[in-house]
Amino acid sequence: MRGKPGTVKRPEAERAIRQLTHEWATAHGVGPGSVEMPSFSAFHRWVLGRGGAAYFQFRSTLGPLEDAESWFDQELRQAWRN
Structure with a gap:
């Protein structure tokens, strides 16, 4: 049984979000464990x-x-925020 068109399953979304987090971080000069808090809303946009x-x-x-947001924080070692 397939979901609605344009939707993905949770495991697929998790893989993509984790990968995209690193692409976004590289593009924006954000490193894992950064002192400044990366913006999930900026990532989402x-x-x-x-x-x-x-x-x-x-x-x-x-x-x-x-x-x-939890996956984003985990990938950037910001999970302590949650």
């Missing part, structure tokens, strides 16, 4: 601008944006 809205449309108990 960047992904949307690249046509990645589907990566934020998956089934989730907490909500797709909350999961995506």
Whole structure:
């Protein structure tokens, strides 16, 4: 059974968000464990601008944006913020 067109499954979204986090960080000069807090909202806008809205449309108990922000923080070693 397939989901709605334009949506992805959670594991696929997680892989993409984690990879895109590193692409965004490189493009914006943000390193893992950076003292300054990376902006998830800036990352989210960047992904949307690249046509990645589907990566934020998956089934989730907490909500797709909350999961995506958690993965973003983990990849940038900012999980202590959560």
